[in-house]
Amino acid sequence: xxxxxxxxxxxxxxxxxxxxxxxxxxxxxxxxxxxxxxxxxxxxxxxxxxxxxxxxxxxxxxxxxxxxxxxxxxxxxxxxxxxxxxxxxxxxxxxxxxxxxxxxxxxxxxxxxxxxxxxxxxxxxxxxxxxxxxxxxxxxxxxxxxxxxxxxxxxxxxxxxxxxxxxxxxxxxxxxxxxxxxxxxxxxxxxxxxxxxxxxxxxxxxxxxxxxxxxxxxxxxxxxxxxxxxxxxxxxxxxxxxxxxxxxxxxxxxxxxxxxxxxxxxxxxxxxxxxxxxxxxxxxxxxxxxxxxxxxxxxxxxxxxxxxxxxxxxxxxxxxxxxxxxxxxxxxxxxxxxxxxxxxxxxxxxxxxxxxxxxxxxxxxxxxxxxxxxxxxxxxxxxxxxxxxxxxxxxxxxxxxxxxxxxxxxxxxx
Amino acid sequence: xxxxxxxxxxxxxxxxxxxxxxxxxxxxxxxxxxxxxxxxxxxxxxxxxxxxxxxxxxxxxxxxxxxxxxxxxxxxxxxxxxxxxxxxxxxxxxxxxxxxxxxxxxxxxxxxxxxxxxxxxxxxxxxxxxxxxxxxxxxxxxxxxxxxxxxxxxxxxxxxxxxxxxxxxxxxxxxxxxxxxxxxxxxxxxxxxxxxxxxxxxxxxxxxxxxxxxxxxxxxxxxxxxxxxxxxxxxxxxxxxxxxxxxxxxxxxxxxxxxxxxxxxxxxxxxxxxxxxxxxxxxxxxxxxxxxxxxxxxxxxxxxxxxxxxxxxxxxxxxxxxxxxxxxxxxxxxxxx
Numbered sequence: 001x002x003x004x005x006x007x008x009x010x011x012x013x014x015x016x017x018x019x020x021x022x023x024x025x026x027x028x029x030x031x032x033x034x035x036x037x038x039x040x041x042x043x044x045x046x047x048x049x050x051x052x053x054x055x056x057x058x059x060x061x062x063x064x065x066x067x068x069x070x071x072x073x074x075x076x077x078x079x080x081x082x083x084x085x086x087x088x089x090x091x092x093x094x095x096x097x098x099x100x101x102x103x104x105x106x107x108x109x110x111x112x113x114x115x116x117x118x119x120x121x122x123x124x125x126x127x128x129x130x131x132x133x134x135x136x137x138x139x140x141x142x143x144x145x146x147x148x149x150x151x152x153x154x155x156x157x158x159x160x161x162x163x164x165x166x167x168x169x170x171x172x173x174x175x176x177x178x179x180x181x182x183x184x185x186x187x188x189x190x191x192x193x194x195x196x197x198x199x200x201x202x203x204x205x206x207x208x209x210x211x212x213x214x215x216x217x218x219x220x221x222x223x224x225x226x227x228x229x230x231x232x233x234x235x236x237x238x239x240x241x242x243x244x245x246x247x248x249x250x251x252x253x254x255x256x257x258x259x260x261x262x263x264x265x266x267x268x269x270x271x272x273x274x275x276x277x278x279x280x281x282x283x284x285x286x287x288x289x290x291x292x293x294x295x296x297x298x299x300x301x302x303x304x305x306x307x308x309x310x311x312x313x314x315x316x317x318x319x320x321x322x323x324x325x326x327x328x329x330x331x332x333x334x335x336x337x338x339x340x341x342x343x344x345x346x347x348x349x350x351x352x353x354x355x356x357x358x359x360x361x362x363x364x365x366x367x368x369x370x371x372x373x374x375x376x377x378x379x380x381x382x383x384x385x386x387x388x389x390x391x392x393x394x395x396x397x398x399x400x401x402x403x404x405x406x407x408x409x410x411x412x413x414x
Numbered sequence: 415x416x417x418x419x420x421x422x423x424x425x426x427x428x429x430x431x432x433x434x435x436x437x438x439x440x441x442x443x444x445x446x447x448x449x450x451x452x453x454x455x456x457x458x459x460x461x462x463x464x465x466x467x468x469x470x471x472x473x474x475x476x477x478x479x480x481x482x483x484x485x486x487x488x489x490x491x492x493x494x495x496x497x498x499x500x501x502x503x504x505x506x507x508x509x510x511x512x513x514x515x516x517x518x519x520x521x522x523x524x525x526x527x528x529x530x531x532x533x534x535x536x537x538x539x540x541x542x543x544x545x546x547x548x549x550x551x552x553x554x555x556x557x558x559x560x561x562x563x564x565x566x567x568x569x570x571x572x573x574x575x576x577x578x579x580x581x582x583x584x585x586x587x588x589x590x591x592x593x594x595x596x597x598x599x600x601x602x603x604x605x606x607x608x609x610x611x612x613x614x615x616x617x618x619x620x621x622x623x624x625x626x627x628x629x630x631x632x633x634x635x636x637x638x639x640x641x642x643x644x645x646x647x648x649x650x651x652x653x654x655x656x657x658x659x660x661x662x663x664x665x666x667x668x669x670x671x672x673x674x675x676x677x678x679x680x681x682x683x684x685x686x687x688x689x690x691x692x693x694x695x696x697x698x699x700x701x702x703x704x705x706x707x708x709x710x711x712x713x714x715x716x717x718x719x720x721x722x723x724x725x726x727x728x729x730x731x732x733x734x735x736x737x738x739x740x741x742x743x744x745x746x747x748x749x750x751x
Contacts, residue, residue: 094681095681096679096680096681096702096703097684097702098682099682099683099684099719099720100682100720101681101682110725110740110744111681111725111727112681138681138725140739140740141727141731141733142731142732142733142734142739142742143739145731146731198737199734199736199737200731200734200737201637201638201639201734201736201737202637250729253729253730253731254730255675255677255705270699270701271684271700271701271702271703273684273699273700273701275697275699276697277697285697295675295677295703295705295729296677296729296730296731297677297679297703297729298677298701298703298705298729
C-alpha cells in the first residue's frame, strides 16, 4: 500500500475497536419466543435539547423504550407475549403480517383485545414465515403510534446469516431502520392532561427518527447511558465487498424515502415476502433503488453492497504491483488518485477527514486538528430524501439521517 | 357557453337515437347533498344519483358520494353517460386511464373557449379537461375501447374543488365472466373507495365564499377531518362488512378519490396485489399493506383460510371522525365459514 505519511491503519484505533467490538454484528433486541412486556410512559430526548413525553413498550422490569424492544424469534416458533399496562389508558398490540393471532385476557378493543390501565393481556401466534415485521398498539392507534407504541419483530429463517430461506438473501451484517416522526404538540397535550385538545387531524411532525433517535444521536452507541429510553442506534458499517441487509420499517404515519449514498440498494422483500416470480425462486424480482420508499405500516428489506466500483481510482492507494485487498474491485487496482491534494495548511477539514483519501489510511492534518475517523473509513450519508425531514425542529442537520461507515478489512465491526 | 350547449344537445340527440344499442349506458344527475357525520357535523357535498327513468324530470334515486358504481358488462367496450347538471356551476365527467375524445374548456374572464384557445392566446386557463355540462343542461360522455379493471370516474371540471366535494365513483369492468383481468378469476368483488372531507372547504364552496377574494382562495390549506370508505366513516354502530367465504377468491377493489396517499393495512391475512391503476401486474405482490395514491386504484385478491373478522384500517391513521377516535377509514371484513 502507498500511504500518505504517517501511513498505515492506526493500530491504536484498531485496538480500540477490537476492544469494544466483542459481539458479532446483529440487530439489538430481545430473543423469544416468550416475551414479558410492559407499556409505560417516559421521556425521549432529541439532539436540539428537547425532552418529549412519550409512551412506549419495554421489557418487564425495565423502562419504556422508543421504539419498543426489537423482538427476535425463529421461524416456526410459537410466540407468546404478556403485556402489562402501566399507562393511564388502555393499550394493546397488533401484528400486521401474522395470521392466527389469539388474544387472551384483557378486554375487547377496536383492533385487538386490550389491557386496561393496570391490567394485562396476552397474545400468541406462530411465526410461520421469516422476515421483517412491525408491531404497534391497536388501541386509539392514531394517538398511540404517535406517542411511541411501535416496535420491530424479526423472524429468522432456519439458515443463519440469511434474511429468508433463499441463499440469495445472505448478508454479512444487518441493520434496522425503523422510521417514525413526531409532533411534540400532541405529546405536550397528553403530558399536561389536556386530552380534550388532542386532534390528530392537525398533525405536523417536526422530529424524524431512525430507531427512535434523531441525528446525530442515531450514530451514538447503542445503549448510550445519556439516552436511557432510546437504546437503539443506527450506524451501518461494512467492509468493502460485503453485503449488508437493511430491515426498513415504516412505523409512523408518513412515508419516508430513504436515500442511500454510495450505491443503490436492492429491494428484495416487502411486508416480509420475497419479491419472487414463483415460490422458491428467490428474490429474482428485486430491483435497485437509490431511494427506497417505506410506506407507513410496511416493511422493506434491501441488500446493499459497496466496493468502490466506478470511483475510477484505487481506494487503497495501491501501486500496480501491490497485492489486492480481499474482495477489491479489480479493474481499478493500482489506478492513481485522480487529483493532486492541496497542501495541508491550505485546507479546512471536517472532523471525519482522516488526512488521507485512501481507505484505512491516516494522513497529516493541520496543526491542532484531530480526527474522529481513526480507522481511515469512508462515510456516506444516508437520509430521508424528503430533505425537510433532516432537521430537529427546524434545525439542520438532524432528523432522519445517519452515516454508512465503510471500514477497511481487519477493522472489526461491532 | 352557448357554443358548448348546442354542441352537447347535438351529441345528446345523436346518442338518444342509438340508445337501445348500447348496454353500458347510464343516466346520472349531479346534485348537491348534505351529509351528517357521526359526530353530528353537517357537511355540504356534491354527489351523483342514477336517473332510473332516463328523463331527468325527477330525482328518483338517492344522491350519493361516491356516486353509483358503473358496471360495464364484460362483453362491452363502450360506455355512455348522460349527465344532468343540477349544480350551479358547470361540471363534466372523466375516467383517468380510459380513452375518450377530450375537448378541454378554457376560460379567461367571461370568455369560454371549447377545444382550443384562439390563436395567439396564451393566458386563458383550462377549467375542464373535457367538454362541460352547464347548470341545468344534459351532457353526454362516451368512451370506446374500454379496458377491464377498476377505475375512478370523477369530475373533470375544476377537479381540485369538485372531486373533493364528492364528485367521484367507481367504474368496473370484468375481462370475462368471473375474471377480473385475463388469467385472474374471482368469486366475488368488494369495492373499497377511500376519500376524505375537509368540512371547512366544503362549507366555503357550498356558501360561495370559495375562490378569488373569498374566505378560502385555494385548496392549499386542505385539512381533511373525515376519512371515508365508500362514503362512510367508521363508527361504533357499524357492523362487520361481509366479504365472502373461506377459500373464495375475493377481489378487493381499492380506489382513492381523496387528495392524500392512503395505506390500507389488513390484519390477519395477506393480500395478493394483482393490478395497479387498471394494469395487471405480471407478478402479483404479496403484501398486507396497499399503498394507494390519490386518484389511484389497486386490485387485490384475498383468499381467506379461516373464518372470522379481518380488520382493514388506514395506516396513515385517518382513524378519527373529527377529533374523536374510533372512526375513519376502518372496516371489519367478515369472512364466513
